[in-house]
């Protein structure tokens with residue numbers, strides 16, 4: 156009875172067996188610590204809600220330092236294959252050396268599986284210390300385009316033959332003068348890839364009773380990339396959802412009941428407004444680099460990256476890889492110390508995604524309760540003062556205990 160079954164996808168929907176096989180990548184640095192804590196919490200939540208009738212059959216797949224140690228490669232083909240076969244997976248953080256060596260494994264995974272939407276919900280858990288005055292007003296879901304922009308990997312190093320040749324070509328063909336010692340990166344933003352991301356954001360908003368979708372861009376300066384993203388967003392919204400959306404201009408920011416407001420904001424002012432008027436933002440659709448900055452900045456408003464979950468999803472074929480949004484924090488590796496919430500909450504998102512929403516809700520409630528009891532890991536404890544500091548695994552154990560108590564009340 157240990158074998159699991161494959162999650163299938165058809166007609167835009169997942170079919171999830173009661174014993175799905177789900178691949179996991181443990182991750183580098185603190186990855187093994189937070190993964191262990193996460194697995195404990197996810198398994199317990201499924202057990203509390205469904206007894207033995209449902210169970211995740213975990214399958215380890217390798218990437219990063221562990222893969223390199225065991226197989227000699229950083230991202231073995233078997234890992235990509237397993238994620239293709241099983242469709243839904245979860246991963247800890249992976250190391251990316253700066254300025255050389257292997258390219259980002261995270262970016263490689265997203266591109267190989269064409270996981271075009273990076274989805275990061277940002278909400279406040281009562282009691283978490285934050286640098287802002289009204290963190291409870293933050294409740295946003297960021298949809299960040301994941302496959303293009305300056306992350307596409309089209310870069311030429313300064314001084315190379317390729318860079319010199321492109322500089323010469325740009326001068327001859329367009330009359331653009333670049334200094335000879337220029338390194339070059341290309342920022343591709345395409346219509347089709349922008350549209351599918353924005354469509355995912357609008358669909359999410361409609362399916363989850365959200366109020367608005369804001370297109371965040373830098374189109375005032377980068378007109379044919381960021382500006383085009385904005386325009387394609389409005390075009391798509393009007394074309395696909397004429398009766399369900401309304402633009403800012405059409406209603407002066409006051410949508411009638413039943414319609415989702417589509418608006419846009421320039422990225423720099425967005426950072427300011429997200430701090431000063433967070434309740435005016437709901438679902439955010441944005442390009443890759445903006446999305447990277449925005450999701451970390453928003454996470455800081457509600458208590459930092461230790462609390463921020465994430466997922467990379469292709470809504471057209473169901474592939475999804477859930478992940479902690481922070482990195483490998485190497486100085487804490489193996490100390491059983493860090494906050495596992497980012498990966499646990501990513502796991503809760505995964506349960507929601509596969510239709511096991513009851514277990515997902517139970518985990519969120521248990522985390523809320525644990526934090527309200529002021530039982531937290533070092534990162535939150537050092538800001539709270541009167542908290543009881545627990546280890547990474549200790550925090551997971553408290554969450555499991557609280558799940559049992561909550562389920563007695565609500566299930």
Ligand code: NAP
Pocket residue numbers: 185189247248249250251252261460461478479480481482483484485493494495497534
């Ligand atoms: P980082 O690993 O996110 O760590 C930066 C700091 O954030 C830590 O020193 C710690 O702060 C805090 N932090 C991170 N995770 C935490 C947790 N679970 N609980 C509590 N605090 C946490 O960022 P980095 O040092 O810039 O990156 C290290 C490596 O991770 C790099 O190789 C980078 O490329 C990689 N990375 C991977 C991913 C990914 O796999 N998705 C994402 C980002 C970065 P304090 O020291 O103040 O306690």
